[in-house]
Amino acid sequence: MSSDQVHAGNLTVTLREAVREAADPAKERLVADGVPAKLAARDSSLWGPEAAEEAAIRLNWIDLPRSSRALLPELERVATQKRAAGLDRVVLAGMGGSSLAPEVIAASRGAELTTLDTTDPHQVRRAISDRLERTVLVVSSKSGGTVETDSHRRAFEQAFRDAGIDPAERIVVVTDPGSPLAELAEERGYTTFLADPNVGGRYSALTAFGLVPSALAGVDVESLLKEAGALTDALSADSGNAALELGAALGGFTGHDKVVLAGDTPAGLGDWIEQLVAESTGKSGTGLLPVVVEGVDAPGFVPGPDSHLVAFSESGAPEAELADTLVTGPLGAQFLAWEYATAVAGRLLGIDPFNQPNVQESKDNTKALLERSGDGPLPTGTPLLVEDAVEVHLADAAGPSLFTDAKDLAEVLQRLVRAVPEAGYLAVMAYLDRDEEGDGAAARLRMALAELTPRPVTFGWGPRFLHSTGQYHKGGPSNGVFLQITGEVTDDLDVPGRPYSFGRLQTAQALGDFGALSERERPALRLHLRDRAAGLAQLRQALERVQP
Template structure:
């Protein structure tokens, strides 16, 4: 299989012959329209008049390799003070772009970071019980109003006070200028690093959102900026521009609406790319669905008419024979290249890559459900979840479309019908509102389901995925089938200063999103685990009986 390789600034993009013709056509278009030079110059008109006002305030990421250096002295001072105080356990409270990039940076560079991007009370309790006496909490929220992050902050503040610790000695804030969180931080005396307001959350890897928690965890973030700076010098050119090639590879295919992501390094990179690409492109009934797999072989299918396998690696050109496109290079350069390529793909797809019109819907549904629940009695509480279609052992089955599962006798039959409901060009999404660590076996459902269908299968932890593929689920092509998992809470945790608990918030988020899918007529099943361990075991058993 022949290939074409573009190498610049230690970042390599290799295109297999299978994608060569389509990429070449897309590149001719991009070069003829001067896209590279315009993007490097932050030309907000690249995505059309309807997107121009949004793009005008979302292109600060283009030169972050230079502008973020201004933050380094302030970050170094904060790090020095926290280390001098013996605070070596870094907890990051953030969602989506505020958490995924630092998680990749720290995991790839040998540091330690506890990420809280969940509302599961078991997971939150576990984090709070871990080395509280040595913990520094980074509260990251661009808007300053993110409900999950605000809840984490409240819980930790209370825990610090109960332990006789002044939260002002432990909390570090990262937010945009003028946000409610910036005002609160000033009031409470929390050290604050303000991020560039002209960078959207999912493009914020090289802003304060990526740099502050990573530096606290011991990462040399200046080196990360150096890696990005070496690539940035190539971004205005039509030739020797690997990021432009990657953008053409992502967005230049007619019918390729699924990007299968395989790679072991940088650690967690697939999840970061997933959020960037899904939330940027999944709208107006189109988009690119990222499918993060355990390995290229675990994809469950070879690249085909609607799926494009992209491999990535931090250190050298990855050897993935099945891959259509291979991306290799240092982490800082990869962050910038993927952001650039996603913006280019947005232009090729004819959409605005900087908005997220359907993310707010699930947030509104969550808020409405919580308010109704507070006002309701036990008999009509919307968080009661309604009567199940059936109960199989420790698993309750709830369906958005009861007709699809009418007369199903057990869990195996429900799963069999769900798998067969995936259309030929569609996908199956698993959404687990559970404890990412305590209920880790839920992640094994992705490869099990992938072995039962030729269609892609995605997996996301809730509510984290709501800030990622959740946009694609509701705004992208209407060809998804959905399996949602919720679980009984054995030890809930109140959110201080709020009339709800983490468990109630988690369930409201799950039911709110389930309702949004149902309103669109998407085939969806919610499996509620009456006892989590037994429920997951029963689910695995039932899946083993499903026929391909």
């Protein structure tokens, strides 16, 4: 690629000429306004007066390579103690910023970590039944009241007690000071790590939220802090600041608001970047839509005129050669650089990169559905049509002109892909079992649909995506078309101490978000699989009959 490189410490950002032409004027504006020095000094005024109050309590991530070192002695002590007790399986109960970073850290370092960021009862039940006698559960929630994480904790506590195990010997809590979870952990004697409250969840990779589960899983987390620390000195500089270059490219490449993420080094980094960028920028009708792809040689990959291909593979990989922007460096540096760049892009876009005004909406809808329905059935609605194992449900805003007279599933899907506007995207949201259905038909849906439309296709596991791209879906530009997939529960699991099961909670979350999309008149379709395996196979067959 014809390009320019900027090195900072152990990180390199390479920009193709077209990106450089757009990024340079943006960087000049940032430098003229003193942004690098101000951001390094945690100046909360950088995003305007309306964002200043939130920014004032969200900027300590800049200093984490140094400040998080205070965690290391106690973290090493606890990790050694657990391993000495034969507890070598770590399960992380967390959502969004509390789960994505540790998952990436473990994957990139070759450590085993079971991430539980779902309400699918089949997946939760399997996590509980696997090697419970050797399991440490990390309960990770910044607010201390995340419904999914609270439900996981309750289920594991019950399982430990049923097995004659004291939960206090197995549960490690990560939360903010003063949260309800911190109070409960103190009452029950759970080992607790308190995170810096002045760091937002999606910027928390190098806080206790990222480090505690990773260290318990056997990762040398000190090395992560060293990798990030090598970048720190450059962050206040006007030149030779690779993170500033990346931010200028993301926020200044006008008209390229789909950020296509490709690469496998470090492993899984795209999913973490997706949450950071989507939740930080997708608001006030604007934003950058991350699109994580399996690779530039995967079926259905077609870079669009509004797409910015960002790769994080090493030089020489196919995606690196095609990338508009290439970011190379170790994981710790990548974390810090992307956080810095996202904050910088937020300034260029004119938004507050630290709030998430639309995330709470789906949570409130879920709570209201559970409370209104009591012990009765949830309002799943009457399907438009039923074809063997698949029910087709419409959001109110879908309108009669889109789907109501469709004769079969293939025609529904045909109309779905053709409904994506020229500057829009298609989002697939699967409330299924990520382990059982993840490596099979459900995860391949993104590629199959991408082959049928020139527009970007995203894929998210529910309810995990609600803490990520869910903000963009509702707060970003109104140009998305949405396909939600739910599945029949065959082996439900009660949430101890709550009047609902995991299956009921999962359904309420899907319906709650479906309602939020409908209220915003986003075209949305829900496919309910009466039999998951048969329904996915049927969906795949129907897609084969759809014309591009």
